[in-house]
Amino acid sequence: xxxxxxxxxxxxxxxxxxxxxxxxxxxxxxxxxxxxxxxxxxxxxxxxxxxxxxxxxxxxxxxxxxxxxxxxxxxxxxxxxxxxxxxxxxxxxxxxxxxxxxxxxxxxxxxxxxxxxxxxxxxxxxxxxxxxxxxxxxxxxxxxxxxxxxxxxxxxxxxxxxxxxxxxxxxxxxxxxxxxxxxxxxxxxxxxxxxxxxxxxxxxxxxxxxxxxxxxxxxxxxxxxxxxxxxxxxxxxxxxxxxxxxxxxxxxxxxxxxxxxxxxxxxxxxxxxxxxxxxxxxxxxxxxxxxxxxxxxxxxxxxxxxxxxxxxxxxxxxxxxxxxxxxxxxxxxxxxxxxxxxxxxxxxxxxxxxxxxxx
Numbered sequence: 310x311x312x313x314x315x316x317x318x319x320x321x322x323x324x325x326x327x328x329x330x331x332x333x334x335x336x337x338x339x340x341x342x343x344x345x346x347x348x349x350x351x352x353x354x355x356x357x358x359x360x361x362x363x364x365x366x367x368x369x370x371x372x373x374x375x376x377x378x379x380x381x382x383x384x385x386x387x388x389x390x391x392x393x394x395x396x397x398x399x400x401x402x403x404x405x406x407x408x409x410x411x412x413x414x415x416x417x418x419x420x421x422x423x424x425x426x427x428x429x430x431x432x433x434x435x436x437x438x439x440x441x442x443x444x445x446x447x448x449x450x451x452x453x454x455x456x457x458x459x460x461x462x463x464x465x466x467x468x469x470x471x472x473x474x475x476x477x478x479x480x481x482x483x484x485x486x487x488x489x490x491x492x493x494x495x496x497x498x499x500x501x502x503x504x505x506x507x508x509x510x511x512x513x514x515x516x517x518x519x520x521x522x523x524x525x526x527x528x529x530x531x532x533x534x535x536x537x538x539x540x541x542x543x544x545x546x547x548x549x550x551x552x553x554x555x556x557x558x559x560x561x562x563x564x565x566x567x568x569x570x571x572x573x574x575x576x577x578x579x580x581x582x583x584x585x586x587x588x589x590x591x592x593x594x595x596x597x598x599x600x601x602x603x604x605x606x607x608x609x610x611x612x613x614x615x616x617x618x619x620x621x622x623x624x625x626x627x628x629x630x631x632x633x634x635x636x637x638x639x640x641x642x643x644x645x646x647x648x649x650x651x652x653x654x655x656x657x658x659x660x661x662x663x664x665x666x667x668x
Contacts, residue, residue, distance in 0.1 A: 316520075316521050316524050316525055320525045320528075320529075334533075334536075336487070337483050337484075337487060337533050337536055337537050337540075338536060338537070338540045340479070340483045341476070341479060341480065341483060341537050341540050341541060341544075342540065342544060351471050352380065352432075352433050352436035352437065352440075353379070353380050354380075354382055355380055355381045355382065355401045355402060355433075355437055355440075356381075356382055356384045356399070356400045356401045356402075357372070357375055357376070357381040357382065357383060357384065357400065357401070357402055357403070357404070358383075358384050358385075358386035358391070358394050358399070358400040358402070358403035358404075359372045359383075359386075359403065359404050359405075360386075360391055360403065360404070360405045360406060361404075361405075361406035361410065361411065362406070362410050364410065364412070365406050365410040365411055365412050366412050367410075367411045367412040367448070367449060368404070368406040368410065368411040368412070368422065370448050371404065371411075371422070371441075371444060371445055371448050371449070372404060374444045374447070374448050375404075375440070375441065375444050378440070378444065380440055381440075384399055384400050386399060386400055386403060391403045391405050391423075391425050392425065394425075395425050395426070395427050398427075400427075401426070401427050401433070401437065402424060402425060402426045402427065402437050402441070403424075403425045404422060404423070404424055404425075404441065405422070405423040405424075405425065406422060406423075407421050407422070407423070422445060424438070424441050426438060465633045465634055466633065472545050473545075473547065473548070473633065474629075475601075475602065476541050476545050476547055477541075477547070477625065477628045477629045477632055477633075478599070478600070478601030478602060478625050478629070479601070480534075480537045480538070480541060480628060481563075481599065481601060481621060481624045481625045481628055482592075482596055482599070482601050482621070483533075483537060484530060484533060484534060484537065484560075484563070484564065484567065484624075485567050485592060485595065485596075485621050485624075486588075486592055487530065487533060488526055488527075488529075488530040488533075488564055488567040488568055488571065489567050489568075489570050489571040489574070489588055489591075489592060490571070490584075490585065490588045490589075490592075491526050491529070491571070492522065492523070492526045492567075492568050492570075492571025492572060492575070493571040493572075493574045493575045493578070493584040493587070493588050494581050494584045494585065494588075495522060495526070496522060496571075496572070496575035496584075497575055497578050497579070497580055497581045497583065497584035498581055500578075500579055500580065501579070501580040501581055515663065516660075518663075519572060519659070519660065519663055522568075522572065523565070523568045523569070523572065526564075526568050526571070527561065527564045527565050527568050530564035530567065530568070531557070531560060531561055531564055534560045534564070547632060548632060548633060549631075549632050550631075550632070550633070550634070550635045551630075551631030551632060551634075551635050551636040552631070552635075552636055555631065555636055555641060556628075556631050556636070559624070559627050559628075559631070559641065559645060560624075560628075562645065562648060562649060562652065563620060563621075563623075563624040563648065565652060566620040566648060566649075566651065566652035566655060567620070569652060569655045569656040569659045570591070570620070570655055570659075571588070572659040572663065573655055573658055573659040573662060574587050574588060574591060576659070576662035576663055577662075595619055595620075595621045595622075596621065598612060598615055598616050598619050598621075598622060599616070599619060599621040599622040599624075599625045600616065600622055600625050600626065601621070601625050605622065617647055617651075618651045618654075619651070620648050620651050620652055620655075623644040623645075623647055623648035623651070624648065626640075626644050627640075627641060627644050627645070627648075
């Protein structure tokens with residue numbers, strides 16, 4: 310009954326603050342919309358310039374095919390040299406026909422089209438290069454049948470929509486930020502206002518204090534999970550082919566890990582300002598090593614090893630697998646075990662640190 314009373318007090322205190330209530334209930338939906346629309350790896354709106362004579366039919370076909378693809382927008386660079394058009398930032402890429410025209414060179418098998426790309430953004434530059442090369446081959450090559458036909462099937466994301474990849478990562482990141490900061494700030498607020506001494510002097514166990522601070526935010530975090538999932542389904546048509554029960558259990562485990570992370574960080578801070586700075590510092594590191602936005606496979610081996618003790622990384626893997634692939638049972642068990650082991654280690658450190666700070 311003491312524990313239930315403490316949990317009730319935490320829920321009332323949390324929701325009584327209108328600013329905190331708005332952050333907990335409405336901020337996740339706003340964030341999933343903002344990040345879901347803004348964070349995409351699709352390369353579009355490429356400003357393309359072209360230098361060719363009016364009678365150069367082949368080069369004109371390539372240019373028009375690029376514009377028709379929907380990824381390129383035309384820019385007038387006639388008053389600038391090709392290099393200056395890219396250097397000035399007026400164009401992201403320009404195509405330059407060879408002397409005498411690409412049509413003439415293509416007819417004699419000596420045509421060589423030049424493509425100038427702004428490579429200050431490497432990922433964008435690689436995509437532009439691939440787009441133009443594909444358009445050029447499709448436009449210029451004769452329609453002869455190739456000796457081998459390759460049948461390609463893209464599974465689990467047939468349209469290659471990057472939103473389907475990024476939104477689950479954003480969901481995991483938002484949940485981590487919300488739960489960790491709420492938990493850490495709640496305890497820091499008690500310390501800053503002087504009510505923390507009242508709590509520890511009350512006739513309740515230390516474990517009750519930690520659970521009283523843990524359970525409410527775990528429940529709120531779990532509710533936020535479904536709130537974010539519904540928003541993802543409505544606004545991004547995010548698929549869900551997994552088991553809802555396993556999905557709930559996995560999210561509850563992750564939320565518990567996030568809460569204990571917040572408890573642990575709260576033992577190092579004395580006020581809310583310190584708690585915010587400490588949380589964002591840790592969250593940034595966890596996010597970079599989670600695979601939410603950057604593939605872990607591209608990282609050095611020692612960084613990939615750190616992802617095994619990162620609960621956010623396991624949650625990101627699991628939520629993508631359950632949303633898109635249905636949740637292979639062996640895959641789920643493997644990552645759940647690693648996440649729970651990492652969470653248990655964090656919980657033990659939190660309990661030990663919390664005991665020290667109470668003395």
